[in-house]
Amino acid sequence: MGGQSAAGKGDMRTVIFDLDGTLADTSGDLIAAANTCFRQMGLGDVLVPQSDAGIALRGGKTMLRRGLERHARFDADVVERYYPVLLEAYAGAIDVHTVLYPGAMQAVRALRDAGYGVGICTNKPEALAELLLTRLGVREQFASMVGADTLPVRKPDPEPLREAARRAGGDPAHCVLIGDSDTDRNTAAAAGVPSVLVTFGPSGADMAALKPEALLHHFDDLPAIVSELIG
Template identity: 35%
Template sequence: MKNATLVFDLDGTLVDSAPDLVAATNHALADLGLEPIAGATLRATIGFGARRMILEGLNHTGRTLPNDEVDRLLARFLAYYEPNIARESHPFDGAVSVLENFRTHGARLAVCTNKRLALAKRLLRELHLDRLFDAVAGRDSFPVYKPHPDHVLGAIQMAGGDPAYAVMIGDTAIDVAAAKAADVPVIACSFGYSDQPVEDLGADAVIGHFAELDAAVRRLLPSCPNPSG
């Protein structure tokens, strides 16, 4: 693993954040007097961001609103979500020990998420995961974000890595598209928030648990050069 860089999506890949994102969505929609929307209804929209979750909730109730009203609900979402970001969210089973093992064996670790940087850092900090990462690239870290390849490449560069010895791990078509555009092998997680079967995303490998990640990464990584010769 020495010289390898592993780039992780956040929501639906490292962290099961659906409960708190759904709670924030329902908090925003409650301002309209709407009943709470079930998590199962909103789960597949998580990868597209908070605004999309709000729009899905409105669509589910047959409501449409002008953009300025959606913006107001988004502000209400964010005001609630930030202080409650890790109330029920937690790392997926096995994630922490696998990440620790990667670091022990010399891998660089980075987060590449379409979540806003301040929120991503807060979530990682509150879950005590920030210690494990060399870099965190959020939606607003660069002029572009996933599926643009420069988001992934920028995260690798921030971590001090080399794209030639990197692997992306994500859970949605956005992650797969970004990695492929960056010419980086990609592993899809079937336990995440994809709105379609992950087997159909075109990833180089699919895992159903973090226990499978080490073997999948090793299959995809080229041999890294030894800087000591």
């Protein structure tokens, strides 16, 4: 029913995905880039992939800040100075450890086949998001891609979500955001649309407390959840 409803409306429904921690586990490559910076500082490999994945998915500056705090060396100027170094290191090895979550692309294709527009709204810089999706061989599956620097504002401001919906051919009032954080929850709430938070990422156990409109335990369940939420 979801496909008929979505395709039958003049205002196309859209499903917009966050990227890091939602569609793909990017933490390994992000941590490797941060550790490149820490090694240059003489601190060695500060972050550990197995235990620091949640930190990684909060962004590059958070990784630098948290790593420096562990050595009691936090300095905002150091974070700003090394952030471009981190981005360069990450761009050079962006898909070494990164993997798409099981069933992610099958769900995306099922949604497209059902008539939904599908796009991405991420706080990863646009060029890096484009590079990663291309390297993973899935960029063409998404009708839109709005990154952290695509617009003057970023999530949790609602405008990037709305723009991702528009660029995917949809009405921003009839979309749903699939994410993995309070940022995604707050973005959807600010836009007045539902959010679905995944429970299989590093912070999955914390998602229920954010009270999204739905929790996603496996991508196999996503088409039915979307149909329930936006028709």
